[in-house]
Amino acid sequence: MPNYTLQINGEKKSFTADEDTPLLWVLRDELNLVGTKFGCGIAQCGACTVHLDGVAVRSCQLQVSILSDEKITTIEGLSTDGKHPVQEAWKELDVPQCGYCQSGQIMTASAFLSQNKNPSEDDIREAMNGNICRCASYNRIENAVKVASEKMSS
Incomplete structure (x- = not known):
């Protein structure tokens, strides 16, 4: 090997x-x-x-x-301390239910927001499309991405 x-x-x-x-x-x-x-x-x-x-x-x-x-x-x-704006938004909005998909959701959202600082709802949906959440927390995920984008802009 x-x-x-x-x-x-x-x-x-x-x-x-x-x-x-x-x-x-x-x-x-x-x-x-x-x-x-x-x-x-x-x-x-x-x-x-x-x-x-x-x-x-x-x-x-x-x-x-x-x-x-x-x-x-x-x-x-x-983020070694969990203080990345996306992680903060996830906690603030209490996004996870079972939590299994959340690291992938957070990694997708953070990469997306590094390229698009002020996304529309459609932009967020398109970027997060393909990340499956078995618990169907999609509304909270979308809201958290928007909150994170606001945190990153301020």
Whole structure:
């Protein structure tokens, strides 16, 4: 098995894995970064979302062999103290029910808001489309994204 070194949450992390191992399993099983969740395994639900150079990507389908110098950020690296505006909005609006999808929702929202500081409701819906919430907290998620955008603008 090949050795890899990736920049994850601002630190170089080394591990051994098969070439076709998804980043998700390296994060969870090799590096104990378990905030990123397994959902569907086919990049359709969003539970496994992380940032790759600031862009939201699905880690369940991203093979470690294609990664090199990119900056990978997981929910653990978004903010060490949980004070990112998106995390604050999630807490303020009490978004999670079961919470399983929430790290992926937060990672998608934070990447989106880094590119669109003043989104419309349609912009938010489009950006968050594809992140599935089994509890159907979509209204609270949309409201939290809007609150987070306001926090980021002030």
